[in-house]
Amino acid sequence: xxxxxxxxxxxxxxxxxxxxxxxxxxxxxxxxxxxxxxxxxxxxxxxxxxxxxxxxxxxxxxxxxxxxxxxxxxxxxxxxxxxxxxxxxxxxxxxxxxxxxxxxxxxxxxxxxxxxxxxxxxxxxxxxxxxxxxxxxxxxxxxxxxxxxxxxxxxxxxxxxxxxxxxxxxxxxxxxxxxxxxxxxxxxxxxxxxxxxxxxxxxxxxxxxxxxxxxxxxxxxxxxxxxxxxxxxxxxxxxxxxxxxxxxxxxxxxxxxxxxxxxxxxxxxxxxxxxxxxxxxxxxxxxxxxxxxxxxxxxxxxxxxxxxxxxxxxxxxxxxxxxxxxxxxxxxxxxxxxxxxxxxxxxxxxxxxxxxxxxxxxxxxxxxxxxxxxxxxxxxxxxxxxxxxxxxxxxxxxxxxxxxxxxxxxxxxxxxxxxxxxxxxxxxxxxxxxxxxxxxxxxxxxxxxxxxxxxxxxxx
Numbered sequence: 336x337x338x339x340x341x342x343x344x345x346x347x348x349x350x351x352x353x354x355x356x357x358x359x360x361x362x363x364x365x366x367x368x369x370x371x372x373x374x375x376x377x378x379x380x381x382x383x384x385x386x387x388x389x390x391x392x393x394x395x396x397x398x399x400x401x402x403x404x405x406x407x408x409x410x411x412x413x414x415x416x417x418x419x420x421x422x423x424x425x426x427x428x429x430x431x432x433x434x435x436x437x438x439x440x441x442x443x444x445x446x447x448x449x450x451x452x453x454x455x456x457x458x459x460x461x462x463x464x465x466x467x468x469x470x471x472x473x474x475x476x477x478x479x480x481x482x483x484x485x486x487x488x489x490x491x492x493x494x495x496x497x498x499x500x501x502x503x504x505x506x507x508x509x510x511x512x513x514x515x516x517x518x519x520x521x522x523x524x525x526x527x528x529x530x531x532x533x534x535x536x537x538x539x540x541x542x543x544x545x546x547x548x549x550x551x552x553x554x555x556x557x558x559x560x561x562x563x564x565x566x567x568x569x570x571x572x573x574x575x576x577x578x579x580x581x582x583x584x585x586x587x588x589x590x591x592x593x594x595x596x597x598x599x600x601x602x603x604x605x606x607x608x609x610x611x612x613x614x615x616x617x618x619x620x621x622x623x624x625x626x627x628x629x630x631x632x633x634x635x636x637x638x639x640x641x642x643x644x645x646x647x648x649x650x651x652x653x654x655x656x657x658x659x660x661x662x663x664x665x666x667x668x669x670x671x672x673x674x675x676x677x678x679x680x681x682x683x684x685x686x687x688x689x690x691x692x693x694x695x696x697x698x699x700x701x702x703x704x705x706x707x708x709x710x711x712x713x714x715x716x717x718x719x720x721x722x723x724x725x726x727x728x729x730x731x732x733x734x735x736x737x738x739x740x741x742x743x744x745x746x747x748x749x750x751x752x753x754x755x756x757x758x759x760x761x762x763x764x765x766x767x768x769x770x771x772x773x774x775x776x777x778x779x780x781x782x783x784x785x786x787x788x789x790x791x792x793x794x795x
């Protein structure tokens with residue numbers, strides 16, 4: 336591809352330099368805004384749960400929980416594709432190839448629009464049969480379908496924000512997506528109360544509040560890019576089809592999308608086993624997973640930092656910096672895991688009761704047990720996600736998918752063999768056990784890679 340090379344891409348003062356200087360401090364500086372972005376996003380997701388649980392009760396809370404795997408399956412695929420596309424943009428930025436950077440943004444827009452259309456239309460046909468296939472309890476099926484059908488109707492809105500935020504992060508700007516998300520988080524909470532309590536829309540109100548607030552985030556991102564980060568805006572010429580670039584980006588995007596889809600499919604299969612344990616167990620698990628996701632936020636922030644850092648430095652041919660960054664990320668995971676284990680060990684019952692709004696013993700005890708067992712396994716999950724993301728960032732597409740296949744088959748085995756016998760205890764131990772097998776495969780794949788060992792990028 337003929338692309339104009341430039342010495343320095345225009346900066347607006349918000350980008351973190353991941354190509355030069357101290358490695359861990361630059362990664363941490365990049366990760367901190369992502370952490371707070373995740374905090375705000377998880378806050379308004381959890382406020383849906385808190386408001387629904389406290390105002391509408393355990394049945395409605397269970398309806399939201401039963402819809403979660405369906406949401407993760409569809410949205411997870413779209414977001415996986417978006418993250419894959421932004422990896423190519425980050426490599427272009429690292430190699431200081433501004434022309435390729437703009438063309439990669441143009442391709443991301445085209446592919447993102449196509450995926451959003453397909454997912455929105457497909458949901459109309461397959462959503463309800465799929466929820467029935469998951470054995471969603473009859474007493475919550477209608478309410479659960481109302482929640483998820485509202486969200487999937489606006490897949491394009493949610494994809495647009497994550498694509499814009501991903502592109503900004505690809506060039507080192509993790510701060511502005513935080514600003515926009517913080518604003519929309521406050522808006523989401525206000526809309527939750529308006530739609531659920533004021534207008535009595537039930538769980539559909541929670542869904543409407545989520546997509547409307549994220550739509551505001553997308554609009555704010557677009558306004559900022561158009562006014563302050565113009566070097567990302569493609570012109571008409573950048574949309575001219577380039578077969579080689581489309582194939583490269585489609586391969587990168589869809590590999591991450593299918594990986595996310597496989598992970599979500601495993602969660603959907605696991606939900607089948609959970610759905611058979613009764614709505615109180617579903618409610619307790621839903622509350623615990625919301626709290627677990629809060630605990631994941633420091634790890635997710637580092638994963639995204641690793642992804643951008645590795646992509647930019649791979650584009651710049653600086654493999655040694657990638658190796659050092661991974662070791663820093665692993666040490667970071669150990670320290671954060673110790674903190675999360677202490678917090679959940681002390682406060683799990685109170686947290687579950689707060690989120691669920693329930694005083695039912697089954698809800699609180701199951702949710703607390705889940706958190707206390709999973710917390711020490713954060714270190715393994717962080718290692719898995721860091722290493723998988725680094726592999727994707729250096730262009731390895733198959734090996735990360737293999738780790739997701741391991742996860743999928745592991746969950747199938749637990750649903751068929753262990754959950755019927757050990758009930759919710761098997762649900763609790765399912766993912767930590769599987770993560771260990773995934774970690775072995777990914778660590779071997781990354782550290783035996785010839786480029787990582789040799790310190791040089793292989794020319795294609």
